Amino acid sequence: MSGIKVHTMAEYLAKGEAPDLLFWVGCAGSFDDRAKKITKAIVKILNKVEMKFAVLGAEESCTGDPAKRAGNEFLFQMQAMQNIQIMNEYKVRRIVTGCPHCFNTLKNEYPELGGNYEVIHHTQLIQELIDSGKLRIEDGKPFKGKKITFHDPCYLGRANDVYEAPRKVLETLDAELVEMKRCKSKGLCCGAGGAQMFKEAEKGDKEVNAERTEDAMELNPDIIATGCPFCNTMMTDGIKLANKEGSVHVMDIAELIAQAQDL
Amino acid sequence: MGIGSIIFIVLFFGAMGFFGFNVKKVIANINLGRDKKINDRKGERWKTMTLVALGQKKMFARPIPALLHLFIYVAFLLTQIELIEIIIDGISGSHRLFYPTLGGLYTLVISIIEVLSVLALIATFAFLARRNLLKIPRFHKDEMTGWPKLDGNIILYLEILLVFFIFTMNGADEALHIAEGKGSYGFAMSQWYGPMIFGGMETETLHLLERIGWWGHLTMVLVFMNYLPYSKHFHIFLAFPNVWYSNLEAKGRLSNMEAVTNEVKMMFDPEADPYAAPAEPVGEPQTFGVKDVTDLPWTSLLQAYTCTECGRCTDNCPANQTGKLLSPRKIMMDTRDRMVELGDYKRKNGKDKVDEKTLIHDYISPEELWACTTCNACVDACPVNIDPMAIIVDLRRYLVMEESKAPSELTGMFSNIENNGAVWQFPAADRLKWKDE
Numbered sequence: 042m043s044g045i046k047v048h049t050m051a052e053y054l055a056k057g058e059a060p061d062l063l064f065w066v067g068c069a070g071s072f073d074d075r076a077k078k079i080t081k082a083i084v085k086i087l088n089k090v091e092m093k094f095a096v097l098g099a100e101e102s103c104t105g106d107p108a109k110r111a112g113n114e115f116l117f118q119m120q121a122m123q124n125i126q127i128m129n130e131y132k133v134r135r136i137v138t139g140c141p142h143c144f145n146t147l148k149n150e151y152p153e154l155g156g157n158y159e160v161i162h163h164t165q166l167i168q169e170l171i172d173s174g175k176l177r178i179e180d181g182k183p184f185k186g187k188k189i190t191f192h193d194p195c196y197l198g199r200a201n202d203v204y205e206a207p208r209k210v211l212e213t214l215d216a217e218l219v220e221m222k223r224c225k226s227k228g229l230c231c232g233a234g235g236a237q238m239f240k241e242a243e244k245g246d247k248e249v250n251a252e253r254t255e256d257a258m259e260l261n262p263d264i265i266a267t268g269c270p271f272c273n274t275m276m277t278d279g280i281k282l283a284n285k286e287g288s289v290h291v292m293d294i295a296e297l298i299a300q301a302q303d304l
Numbered sequence: 305m306g307i308g309s310i311i312f313i314v315l316f317f318g319a320m321g322f323f324g325f326n327v328k329k330v331i332a333n334i335n336l337g338r339d340k341k342i343n344d345r346k347g348e349r350w351k352t353m354t355l356v357a358l359g360q361k362k363m364f365a366r367p368i369p370a371l372l373h374l375f376i377y378v379a380f381l382l383t384q385i386e387l388i389e390i391i392i393d394g395i396s397g398s399h400r401l402f403y404p405t406l407g408g409l410y411t412l413v414i415s416i417i418e419v420l421s422v423l424a425l426i427a428t429f430a431f432l433a434r435r436n437l438l439k440i441p442r443f444h445k446d447e448m449t450g451w452p453k454l455d456g457n458i459i460l461y462l463e464i465l466l467v468f469f470i471f472t473m474n475g476a477d478e479a480l481h482i483a484e485g486k487g488s489y490g491f492a493m494s495q496w497y498g499p500m501i502f503g504g505m506e507t508e509t510l511h512l513l514e515r516i517g518w519w520g521h522l523t524m525v526l527v528f529m530n531y532l533p534y535s536k537h538f539h540i541f542l543a544f545p546n547v548w549y550s551n552l553e554a555k556g557r558l559s560n561m562e563a564v565t566n567e568v569k570m571m572f573d574p575e576a577d578p579y580a581a582p583a584e585p586v587g588e589p590q591t592f593g594v595k596d597v598t599d600l601p602w603t604s605l606l607q608a609y610t611c612t613e614c615g616r617c618t619d620n621c622p623a624n625q626t627g628k629l630l631s632p633r634k635i636m637m638d639t640r641d642r643m644v645e646l647g648d649y650k651r652k653n654g655k656d657k658v659d660e661k662t663l664i665h666d667y668i669s670p671e672e673l674w675a676c677t678t679c680n681a682c683v684d685a686c687p688v689n690i691d692p693m694a695i696i697v698d699l700r701r702y703l704v705m706e707e708s709k710a711p712s713e714l715t716g717m718f719s720n721i722e723n724n725g726a727v728w729q730f731p732a733a734d735r736l737k738w739k740d741e
Contacts, residue, residue, distance in 0.1 A: 047739045066735070068726045077738040098736040102725030110678050111714050112593060112700030114561045116721055118568040123725075126572070149557035154565065195679040200556025226684050227365075230622040235678030239727060240713040243675040246627030253622075 045084045049098040050131045060095040062087075063133045063158075065147065067140040068103050069270035075277070076139075076270035082299035083139050083163050089304055090175045094137075100127050104146040111236035118154065121146075125156035135159045137166045139295070141196035141269045142234070148201070162197055164207040164268045164294050171213055178301050184216040187263040189297075192221070192253070192276060193228035194269035207268050207294055214301055216264075221256040229253045231275035238271050254279025258289075265291045305397070312394035312522075319526035326533035330609060333647035337602030342549050349548050352689075357547040362687040366616075369434070372427035376463065379420035380540065383470075386417055390522060400477075403489075415492035418474065422493060425467045432460050442615030445624075447634040452536065452613055459537045466524040473517025476502050480510040539612035543688045546610040549603050550689035555680045558697055563590050593701025596662045597643045600698065607690040608640035617682035617692055623675040630675035632682035632692035638667040639695060664699050673699050674711055 053060050064087065069076040087094050105120030128136075136158050138144040148160035161169075170176035191211060197203045204225045211218055223229045232242065232249025242248060254276060257265050265280075267273050276291045355361045360377070363370040392401050403410050435443050435456055443456070471494070478489055478498030484507065488495045502510060532538045539546075594600050617632035618624050624631050642663045649659045661667075676696045683691050703709045710718070717727050725732050 045739065047736070049736070066738075068728065071735045071738060072726060072728055072730045077741065080738055096736065099732050101735055102732065103721045103727055105721070107727055108718060108721055109558055110697065110700075111710060111717070112697065112702070112704035113710070113718055114564045114592070114701055115568065115705065116718055118561075118564050119571070120721060120725070122568055122572050145554075145556035149554050150560065153560045195677070195681075196556055199680040199684050201554050227620070227681075229625075230677045230679035230681065232622060232677060235676050236714055236717065237677050239717040240674070240711045242626075243623070243628045243630075243671055245623070245629075245675070247625075249622045249626050249677065252626055 045081060046088050047084055048095050050095045050100065050133075051098070053095050054131065059132065060093045061135065062092060062094040063128070063131075063136045064094050064096050065104075065136050065138040065140075065143050066096055066101060067138060067143045067270070069274075070139045071101070073270060073274070075273060079270060079273070079293040079295055080139055082293065082295040082304075083137075085299045085304040086167060086170070086176065086295060086302070089302060090170055097127065104143045106142040106146040107236040107239060109146070109150070110234070117150075121151055121154045121156065125151060125154055128156060128158065133158055135161075137161050137163055139163050139270065141194040141200070142271070145196040145200050162201075162203060162206070162268065164197070164210055165203065167210050167294065167298055168206040171210065176298070176302070178213045178215075178298070179303075182215045182301050184214040184264070184297065184301060187214075187216045188219055188261065189214070189216045189264045189266050190219050190221055190257055190260050190262045191224075191266045191294075192231065192257065192272055193225060194267065194272045195228070195230050195234050197268055198228055199226055207266070210294055210298065211266060214297060219260045219262065221260065223256055229256060231269075231272040231279075233271035233275050238274075248279075248282075250275035250279040251282050254283055258283055258285065262289060264297070265289060266294055266297060267291060268294050309395055309397050315522070315526065316391065316394065319530055323530050323533070326530070329647065329651075330533055330538075332651075333643050334602050334605045334609065336598050336643060336647060336650075337600045337605040338598070340601040340603055342603070345552055348552055352550065352552065353544060353548045356550075356687070356689060357543045360687065362685075362689075365685075372430050375420065375423040375427040379417070379424035382413075382417050382420055385413060387525065390518075390525075394522065411490050414474070414489070417470075418491050418493040421467050421470055424463065428460050428463045428467070432457070435460075442619040445615060445618055445631055445633070447631055447637055448613070448615070452637065455535050455537070456613070458531070459535065462524060462528050462531065466521065466528065469517050469520035469524055471497070471517075473514055473521055474498070476505075476510050476513035476517055479503050479505060480507060480514055483507050483510060536611065536613045539610050539688065542606065542610040546606055547689050549606065551691060551694075555683055559694065561592070561701070563592065591702065592705035593703070594695070594698035595664055595702045595706065596658075597639060597646055598658075599702070600639070600663075600695065604639065604691070604695055604698075605643050608636050608643060610688055611636040611640065611690055612688075613637065614687070616685040616687065617690070620681040620685040622677055622679060622681065628672075628675035629669070630672045630696075632696075635668060635672070635692045635695055636690060639663065642667050664702060668699060670703055670709065673703065676700075 050063065064083065066080055070080040102124055103120055104124065105117035108120065109117035136147055138147065138160065141162060144160060144162045147158065167176065189211060191207055193204065229252065230249060231253050265276050267276060273291055273293060280286050280289050280291060360370065360374065363373060389400065389402050393399060434440050474491060474494035475498040478491065478494040479502035481487065481489055482499060502513065591599055597605060611633070613633055615633050621630060621632050646659065650657060673696055676693065678693060678697065680693060683693055720727055720729050724730060
């Protein structure tokens, strides 16, 4: 379908060329049905601005983030070194990720193991494209007047101090942007980080995503915007718990921009 | 030399000696931790220390307690100037040695101290109310019963006594000065309440009250100082080195385990001889991850001593907010308790002896550790840059790599990554399938 254009690093190499950017898709972006839509939205934006980018495809492997945070340093380093070996062979210099966890690991934890790249999150790339005029949000914006609140992913916000890029991008939508009472450095976690995504929560009296969704619900938003596939899952589940799946939508910033662009 | 001077010298140097003895113990306990060299980015470290420790930047996320805390903090700092005079007066038997020579400046300094002491007293009562009457939730978590609760109140009672003696001293001295026909000292507060409370008393009574105030103040300062090493209140000194040595990297970056890197590199090196003995053993055989305080870097132990149990970390922790067992503050308190216990044991039984307890299991349970989402809210919230999350991850490393005890779903996730390079059970060959869906 869709007519999106994606090439792998191997294909570029075969042509004797090198792309300007590696798009690190991540496990969620590759395999999770909801997150795949975000992946495609990012690709549509990259196609629209005619970015010369590539993915690793079958050569990509988990960054090791959840293993490291769960205490399995061996597995993390095995993954990291394997990925670094491949990326260094391709002489990768710049990476964009669709996931703040991949972003954080590639950016902060790979250099010590020999992987030195410029790593940006997709909201930073989109902001860059808007700032440089390569990406323009046309009139007749579909989100005009809609109430949007942004949920800060921990690994983008607190972990790496990226608070402005996603907000700057959202500002171009002409929507009504509202902040939750806990936002930016005080933003509450969605509950998925530190490998929690892959296990049942410990015994408690509430799920973290329910608590966080309540923060959002206080604002009566039309859309909860995120920049992380795991936050997306958690917030979507939270909305289902609150029986609001009909009226509130959880969308990635890349999806909002792709839709505003009619891509 | 008068009897007063002799008592002073014995009391003062005795107290300093006992304090020094306890500080040495604290340093020895911190040195139970693993060595970790930190001497990089000095400019940035001084700047961070100035802003965060001296300037209390992170406290102001909550303006009301920040302002109250600032009163006590500034009063404490400036009262130290007066202490110089007290020491000299105490040894030489002089009375307000600097008063005749410094003149107006002296009046100004003592006046500022008096005003700040009043503000500090107000703050102290407000803090007592916040702890005991207002039931601020972070002061009433499970770990805040018994000694930690009492400790928090004792410090405040000591502060009230301290200020009480200062005001007795200055008030009686003011009335005495007037009674002796020398006129008012002109200090901001005591020139008003001095005559009001102490006016009309016999000069001998006034002299006695002034001495009670002076000796009481001195005694409280020495008691307070010696109380610190036993208390959470040690943060008034340790906050400074603690912030200086704190993490300057992105909060999302977890430490790299070099011991693991060496092994993984061997596995990746096609030239490596799998049967060869390791070229040179790197230090002592190391456990992977943290089993006990001796496996933690010394900076984590310094952090444990620095923690003043304010509970901002726990208050901001998503796991704690949703009723899970984890409390980042408890992680720091447990680390300190275990460190002191092990330090005492080693001093008693010999340096190489260890008791049967460990930080993990005996103090911190796996259930607490597995509740953490590594969201960094606790790290962000700490006014003095303590990092409970690093300890949590270090303990998880021990559970996983030494005890092979991870929750079963996580073991499944590990196998997926090992077998097919993804957190779920999908083959690597399918990674690009989304393109054509």
